[in-house]
Amino acid sequence: MDTFQYTKPATVNDATTSATASGAKFVAGGTTLIDLMKLNVERPTALVDINILPLDRIEPQAEGGLKIGAMVRNSDLAHDSRVQQMYPVLSEALLSGASPQLRNMATTGGNLLQRTRCYYFRDTNYACNKREPGSGCPAIDGFNRIHAILGTSEHCIATHPSDMAVAMMALGATVHLNGSAGERSVPITEFYLLPGNSPDRENVVRKGEIITHVTLPALPSSAKSHYLKRRDRASYEFALASAAVIVDLNGNKIRKAQIALGGVGTRPWRSPEAEQELAGRDVSERTFRKAAEAALHGAKTYRNNGFKVELAKRTLVRALQTVTASA
């Protein structure tokens, strides 16, 4: 690991000023960044420790919904009674991710920015367009069982690993940023970039900008939500496929559905296609299956990850069955 300058500012302004320096990075929970620094994948020359910034509160918003500070730990967010009551999908997604120790460290802002688990990205012996733009992508013709089937490009097929972000994608969260150019808000559906020709650019955050908080809109009181995750072991493992579902039912009819998939996309994957299939339809396995077909319609598979198409479909169908059964 390279050496670095270390600072621990007490205000957001000081933090964003420090982070404009070349080679500077914020460190919060450290669970992704320090891991990748040990692998020489991340090589910051300065670390700006944001752990004492006053961004650790969960507050109700005047217009309904919740405001979640960027430094709220994953465990605190998952166990917050308002989150459990208003957004079960978010609490379940958080608790399905990582381990209790990691959730005590990991933060809301950091989780949104966590990096892919692609083996080639994490190993500097290999080329990687995300790590070294233009060097190539060995995953496309290599071992790609965990890789994405949605949103890929000829330059990158790395999966976004977050569970929390999948739930927030379904919830229609807004990410709030602060930097030298002032404050701005970005809908989470526009926060993540597809790899395209520049897989090194993963989101819209600018140099020196910090995520200050995330807001979640209120859901109708009749809406139910659920997160289902499929993986190689029962706990402490990344998703091979997951589904975040929010369904508002009127009797047996679906008023509105909000659907996002994890473990299959190059970014947390919102599926308006599945939502359209569900809106206005009666609850039935056939409807759910049609929604799943629509969600995976554009899937492109590689040598080892063809199984993800059917796994993702069944995961979504099962999640919809569970959430509508509890309605």
Add this chain to the structure above:
Amino acid sequence: MRRRKNSCSLGSQETESAERSETHGVTRPSFLTNVATAGIAATATPLLRAAPHTIELPPAPVVSNPAGTVPVELKINGQIHQLQIESRVTLLDALRENLGLFGTKKGCDHGQCGACTVHVNGRRINSCLTFAVMHQQDEITTIEGLAKDGQLHPMQAAFLEHDGFQCGYCTSGQIMSAVALLKEPCEANDNGIRECMSGNICRCGAYENIVAAVRSVRSRA
């Protein structure tokens, strides 16, 4: 002379068992040291006949200011320690390499095994994925700080009673997690224990006995 045993650490089990293999005239730490020496010198000395040699404890940290280091004050098990270390030293490495607190183990060093679990301000974390410099003013508890007045923590006693380990390497991390679990929202059954302990891997597969140990302490609470 042998390496200082961590008085209250079940995690020192592997050190003790290594020490028992005196018939070979070598301890595990000395074996590792000799491997390193042999690697450098490329001598033909058979490793198992090498003169017994043990790793000494690191000397008491000297507060100076070598280039690239920063002063770091850590409060561990109620005791304040002044260190002068590089900012890139993880909390785990500071505990083991700078403070001689070997009860906390380095397994994967990437947050994937839980062997390095310690408590910071009463919450369990992976000490391998955080820098020591980030924890000034924090209350840090390691396995060495669990026993009080010579009495094992009930969880340490339960791991002994239920044989909650085989090689013992993951044990201090398992116990630190299990102690933290008692105060966390965690389903009150064995599935809850398994889920809440899933951040601690045991390669020997002593899970049944680990769950039994945790269950016995929970049932008494």
